[in-house]
Amino acid sequence: MSPLRFRYQTLDFLDDDIHVRTLRDTQQYSDTDDKAQKLGISSASWPLFGVIWDSGKILAHLMSDFDIEGKRILEVGCGIGLASLVLNHRSADITATDYHPEAERFLIENARINDDEIIPFIRAGWGDVQDSLGEFDLIIGSDLLYERDHVELLAGFIDRHTKASCEVIIVDPGRGNHSNFSKKMVGLDFSHTQSKPVHTDYLTLPFKGQLLRYAR
Numbered sequence: 001m002s003p004l005r006f007r008y009q010t011l012d013f014l015d016d017d018i019h020v021r022t023l024r025d026t027q028q029y030s031d032t033d034d035k036a037q038k039l040g041i042s043s044a045s046w047p048l049f050g051v052i053w054d055s056g057k058i059l060a061h062l063m064s065d066f067d068i069e070g071k072r073i074l075e076v077g078c079g080i081g082l083a084s085l086v087l088n089h090r091s092a093d094i095t096a097t098d099y100h101p102e103a104e105r106f107l108i109e110n111a112r113i114n115d116d117e118i119i120p121f122i123r124a125g126w127g128d129v130q131d132s133l134g135e136f137d138l139i140i141g142s143d144l145l146y147e148r149d150h151v152e153l154l155a156g157f158i159d160r161h162t163k164a165s166c167e168v169i170i171v172d173p174g175r176g177n178h179s180n181f182s183k184k185m186v187g188l189d190f191s192h193t194q195s196k197p198v199h200t201d202y203l204t205l206p207f208k209g210q211l212l213r214y215a216r
Contacts, residue, residue: 004028011057011082012202013064018085019113021106023050035101049079049100054207055142055171058197059083062169062211063140068092074133074161076126076141076154081107081119083140088116095120097133126153135163141170145177155184166216171197173209182212190214 005024010017026047031037036046060082068090075084078096081103087094088111096107096119104121111118124131139158145151158168168190172178182192194210 004030009052011052011060013061013086016064016086016089018060018082018089020052020080020082020085020110021113022052022080023047026051030102039099039101041100046100049098049103050106052080052082053143053173054203054205055173055209056080056082057202058200058207058211059140059142059169059171060086061199061202062171062197063087064090068138071137072135072163073138073140074136076139076157077144078103078107078121078141081110083142084119085110085114085116088119089114095122095133095136097122097124099123099125126150126157128157129160133161135161135166137163137166139166139168143173143175144170145172145181146175148177148180151177151181151184155181155188158185159188162216164216168212168214170212170214171209172212173207178210178212182214185214190216 007022007024010019028047029043063083063086073087073092073094075096078084078098081096084094084096107119107121122131122133144154186192193213197207197211200207
């Protein structure tokens with residue numbers, strides 16, 4: 001396997017710049033110790049965690065001025081963790097989680113190049129019923145519903161990690177699974193609203209997805 005090639009970029013959020021090291025593109029691959037393969041991550045899906053997607057940009061911009069006072073926050077399926085980096089830069093109580101074995105290493109490096117504290121990270125799958133994450137006031141994520149089988153797993157994972165009073169925000173690009181997910185969340189006693197993201201002029205193309213919000 002060839003050495004990984006990276007891309008360095010700076011993204012503007014209100015009065016802050018966030019510096020990010022990502023994979024150069026989705027053709028990168030490195031699994032020399034077979035960690036990803038043992039977790040069921042194919043070579044085709046391996047690099048998807050390591051680039052910034054439009055859904056992730058929208059979530060990060062939303063978090064750039066979100067009320068974080070007194071809230072313990074979790075980013076689920078963080079990938080490159082742009083929203084976590086923005087929240088961390090604001091000194092929020094943010095924890096990140098992802099299934100990919102390389103996500104933590106990139107998150108540590110990106111916190112370092114922004115001169116910020118290391119973001120607490122736990123590698124966990126949505127089907128894991130034993131982890132040390134605890135419960136949160138706010139759970140966020142972007143582009144999580146890319147497989148139909150993920151609906152029940154994700155809803156269950158969120159349910160296990162929310163406090164009695166909590167909020168969930170997911171940016172969904174419109175892969176066709178959010179309706180079933182919302183029904184599952186309502187069945188878990190969450191209220192549900194959805195809307196189109198606004199002020200997305202930082203994106204190159206119009207965003208066709210939805211901003212999903214759940215609360216209880």
